[in-house]
Amino acid sequence: MERREFLAALPAAAVGLSLTETAKAQTEAEPFPGFQPPGVDRWERSDVEAGDRPVGASFGTRSEVFGRSGAAGTSHPLATLAGIDILRKGGSAVDAAIAINACLGFLEPTACGIGGDGYAMLWDPKAAKVVGISGSGRSPRSLTLEAVRSRLRNGFIPPYGALPVSVPGTVDMWWTLHGKYGKLKWAELFEPAIAYAEGGVPVPAVVAYYIRRGMTNFARPGMGIEELDNARATFAPGGETPGVGEIFRNPDLARTYRMIAEGGRDAFYEGDIARAIDAYFKRIGGWLSYADLAAHQSKWTQPYSTDYRGVRVHAIGENTQGLATLQMLNILEHFDLKGAGFQSPLSIHLQAEAKRLAYEDRARYYADPDLVDVPADWLVSKAYAAQRAKLIRPDRINDKIRPGDAPSRGDTTYFSVADRDGMMVSMIQSNFRGMGSGLVADGLGFMFQDRGQLFTTVDGHPNIYAPGKRPFQTIIPGFATKGDQPWLSFGVMGGDMQPQGQAQIIINRTDYGLDAQAAGDSPRWHHEGSSQAMGEDDPTLGPRGLLRLETGVPDRTAAALAAMGWKIGESDGGFGRYQCVERRMDGNERVYGASSEMRADGLALAY
Template sequence: MRRRTFLASLPAAALAPSLAAAQQGTTAPERGTAGPGQGGAPQPATATEAPLPGRWAPGADRFIRPDVHAGDRPVGASFASRTAVYGLNGAAGTAHPLATQAGIDILRRGGSAVDAAIAINACLGLLEPTSSGIGGDVYAMIWDPKARKVVGLAGSGASPRGLSLETVRARAKNGALPPLGAVTVSVPGAVDGWWTMHKRYGKLPWATLFEPAIAMAEAGTPVPDMIAYYIRRSMAAFARPGNGVEETANAIRTWGMADGKGPQAGQVFRNPDLARTYRAIAAGGRDAFYTGEIAATIDRYFKKIGGWLRREDLAAHRSEWIEPNRTDYRGTTVHALGANTQGIATLQMLNILEHFDLGAAGFQSARSIHLQAEAKRLAYEDRARYYADSHFAKVPVEWLVSKDYAAQRAKLIRPDRILTPVHPGQAPSKGDTTYFSCADADGMMVSMIQSNFRGMGSGLVADGLGFMFQDRGQLFSLKDGHPNIYAPGKRPFQTIIPGFATRGADPWMSFGVMGGDMQPQGQTQIIVNRVDYGLEIQSAGDAPRWHHEGSSQSMGEDSPGLGATGLLRLESGVPMATRRQLAEIGWTIGDPDGGFGRYECVEHRMDGATRVYAAASEMRADGCALAY
């Protein structure tokens, strides 16, 4: 249904029609110039224009009327979709309302924010299999109210020890690992990550945390629109001939529904296999997954299909407590995980942007977006060159996130033109994802992200287990000498990153923007919207976003063939004048493709001596935020 149209540097008149209108074969007027909350009067259609749709066509994914905009709210930002929710005792925001409710229920039962996060994640493995599940990895940043600091956890699994570089290269296509199949599967780290966090911060019994997910898996739940759409897309990809997946019958049996194509919106979905797997983990802890019968089932399955993951790989896995990196951005301390993630790209972007007055540039202005996109291009060159598993490579993190290095990179940016070519810095010689946030009555806040990577994952589901294995191994490099080159027992480069910000000695925001390479770009936009433009937590997420694709170097997921400056995608809410000016600077503008990330946030604030939580959720997803 979605047509991708790439707009090069065109005259202003040629850029006037909106991309959404182009999808309908109509010409859209520009938005009016009336004040906030008033809206502009639409221009009448001319005789040469096709009539605008009068009703939502049956079966269509979207109803597009470029001349119609959201209703007016009497308070808040004109583009905000809703109000943040507030509570004194706890809060949670997730990509599915039932997962949010489960998290709140765990908090009400006396659970910690970590307990709630684990219960939420278990529910999302059932409710949102397009973005999460126990076949994938997990990362978290936690505000520890007793230690009064942010602590980090890396729950990332390694590649199979019996899979050699030579075999991987033999399976490569166009110099990169394929997106599906057993060659991309690495050890799932989620369950051990949950166990590790619970051992330190849990209050309720381990088994209690799985009760909501088990009940829903057995009784079934209606599938919301966005998740149903992406399950059906994944099922179509798994059914495509020559896709490289060794076995698809188990995936189709688990999610295919009656027609084998996946659930429709509102259709009830059950997963009794996952319920049994969760019961085993609830009773046996992490060992049930990594050394017990689940591990034995996984071992038998990969031997049967000719894959490489083995019980010994699972048994060797352990999560790590790691110290987050941080930087100051105009008085706000932003934290990010290093290890094998792209987390420090957010810090690099913010350090560069600190050298420019974004407030004076103006919210949603061409200058502001241009500066942010240029900071992204510079940071992502380093991301492609240096980021890797720190157990196998010396990543120059301290240099990459330093203010001195950012000052050097900021000098390369020009306000009136695009930097070409763009290269990574020269290091000194020495050296589809779900996000959710929750907080409890004791002041603990959890920023957690979990993923099977691209889509639902590798396409592989072990017999009777009800979950899909991640395809995270696709992000290994196959280039000799690259720090992220594939090796047995090595963790691949990770895109999933939680976000956290503090002010002074207090927590401020537990937040994240899920979605591949969009994550540091989205996190940066949230911080800029809040710090530079004063937006509150809901409007900061509802604001139109940009997403830049393409770099001179690839990390295994970057779109090829996008030219020297890449592609700058803009959501339809970006002002038309801004679009024209960005095109005049030289940006190649792309139409929206749904890749702008999905955001959740819990904010900590004080009303005198009373703690108040505010929580926000993403209008681009099926979820919600709740507080009590």
């Protein structure tokens, strides 16, 4: 604002007054709090925006970081440093990804850990293609559908306790990846995580907030958690969760990591760890057993892909929601998003309507393809997308959408790593809802996932619960290529937000020209609800659901969307967290650009 405009905006009595008197007049008209009150996690001033950057998008938080030899982006700086150290020692991107994930299991227990599942897509430079792997565990073989139905709450599988626990798939996924792509010795990959867990690290703000919130939630009456003392001893030693900047240790997890480092995946699935897990679930009356663990194996899988305006976007099918990203982009290809305008009402309306259409199919068809026939090729076809695009009205919300008629016949951590040989790894790993089930086995230091909550118990549904079946999964890594060469290794964490967030990243890059960092910093939307409910959906939202907008979305856009019929919800922090490594070429030389998420505690580095 120019000085004359500033003076004109002041009350008439304030003009000509001293600076002190002017400030007093302004403050009396509208108070300006001068500090974040103690104990307040989030201090929001809607009239204060980010500072001005000299280049790039005005809302960008920082620049991409660039390097020629390797790059990593994670949700915790110490995990990123560990990954870079592994790369500099000569490790592959897979080696670095395993080391990062092990670190995050200690550093960010609110989002991941070896009690959960994982998936990865990677660019294999020798094969010159994108490769996928599924580290998804199965439901206990001794737990019957009848037993599950007898324990439902409000018609759904409860989110906590032993009932939704399935076999943790992460450690076997690490082992399988390392066997094919690892360069360093297996035990070396656990050295950083063991050192952090034994020595302790100061806890950053976002992790401290979610540990406190998670443990408070577990302790609420009626949560149905069979045993909580171990979780309290692990994450709230002395009766209090760690505060911001306070040092946190997990010696039990360090011992567990040592056993895995020395004994490989067998230590977890067939050795002392497996026996400890078996004994624990017998003690608390659960179902996960030694036999379930011993039978587990990861699965290599060929990702699906689609072309979106010259970019090929890849997604793991299997029992995940990865197909939803491809379905959304296929539908949106029929609309001129660039012409609609960045953060415009029309652009967000079209994207959210495409989400609603894709998620109808997500709830109707997505399941474990090992046991049911998922019509994946039809779901991601251009012909089907053209049919679905005709259902979108540009001026109002459509209340009559349903799943398509098939032809007859999941809180999370994400990270990305790239190495000097051209390998790029996109990996995502999760305990599902928050910290997981609330259950920590005696002496092991990690919490078990509650992924089984996403099964349905409706007869005839492809995702109906069955013993030894993989549940529908929300966690999905992202990958994009250009001209048969790798381009983006990226992901957006956060349950049902993940396909929505991935689509927004691709749209921000492709339609709106934002760089990799600004594409993640851009304000996001998140639509909740579907007429076809999955286990995590709120059945009270109705067919229109709820459209949440981050505060950075222009007010006029929110008002226009409400006029179209959208129910606008408050910004609740559920907009996912993003990391990305981008491959560029400067002539014949490769350059990596890495980006991290301002909504988390993370850091991206390259060298």
